Amino acid sequence: MELGKLIVFTGPSGVGKGTLLRAILEKYPELEISISATTRPPRQGEVNGKHYYFVSRDKFEAMAAAGELLEWAEYAGNYYGTPRTPVEEKIQLGKFVILEIELVGAREINKTFPNALRIFVLPPSLAELERRIRDRAQDSEDAIARRLDRAKIEIDAADEFDVQIINDDFDIALLNLEHAIFSPGIY
Numbered sequence: 001m002e003l004g005k006l007i008v009f010t011g012p013s014g015v016g017k018g019t020l021l022r023a024i025l026e027k028y029p030e031l032e033i034s035i036s037a038t039t040r041p042p043r044q045g046e047v048n049g050k051h052y053y054f055v056s057r058d059k060f061e062a063m064a065a066a067g068e069l070l071e072w073a074e075y076a077g078n079y080y081g082t083p084r085t086p087v088e089e090k091i092q093l094g095k096f097v098i099l100e101i102e103l104v105g106a107r108e109i110n111k112t113f114p115n116a117l118r119i120f121v122l123p124p125s126l127a128e129l130e131r132r133i134r135d136r137a138q139d140s141e142d143a144i145a146r147r148l149d150r151a152k153i154e155i156d157a158a159d160e161f162d163v164q165i166i167n168d169d170f171d172i173a174l175l176n177l178e179h180a181i182f183s184p185g186i187y
């Protein structure tokens, strides 16, 4: 079915995935970022249908059971999943579609889209990752602890991905992301 390109964008919570994607979208507005469904409550400023589709657990489970999700996973106590139809339609139209998803979902996508470009974003250190999560001031102490535990497992899996980008200097990381998406041959 491949006409466009599916790009899986993974990395521990707080590493800067969302910030990098917002920046690359500004430069390349033709890129498509998939909007996930989640049972997590919205953070301050998050808008339903723009940042996520915020749904109940019952609704999420019904979507998964009906095969409406391309992949899904439980992460830090909430469900997250990629609505299937918009992604498949955009790929059919030749678009580049980016999924910002965690490790379990990324592995699931390997099975359905083996040709997807898989990018992993790394922090310069775990201490800096924790600083970024805390500075964001959006998560409870319990959520921060769960995210940091999960971060170690995810970082250990970075080599499974086609490209690894260290998000230390933001502009360099952005340049590397741009190269990975548009000049994949150089990696």
Ligand SMILES: Nc1ncnc2c1ncn2[C@@H]1O[C@H](COP(=O)(O)OP(=O)(O)OP(=O)(O)O)[C@@H](O)[C@H]1O
Residues within 6 Å of the ligand: 011, 012, 013, 014, 015, 016, 017, 018, 019, 020, 132, 133, 135, 136, 167, 168, 169, 170, 173
């Ligand atoms: N290169 C960088 N240097 C310093 N701070 C950064 C850098 N990149 C991003 N940040 C900051 O780190 C924080 C976390 O970034 P962001 O929310 O984009 O992470 P994320 O990976 O999308 O997290 P999540 O998966 O939890 O949504 C933000 O406050 C952001 O401004």
Ligand SMILES: Nc1nc2c(ncn2[C@@H]2O[C@H](COP(=O)(O)O)[C@@H](O)[C@H]2O)c(=O)[nH]1
Residues within 6 Å of the ligand: 011, 012, 013, 017, 036, 037, 040, 071, 072, 073, 075, 080, 081, 082, 100, 101, 102, 103, 104, 105, 106
């Ligand atoms: N497997 C999936 N993971 C997803 C999806 N949408 C987001 N995510 C990942 O969840 C964590 C936590 O996100 P947060 O917004 O609560 O900080 C993060 O790693 C996201 O990349 C999805 O559809 N499927």
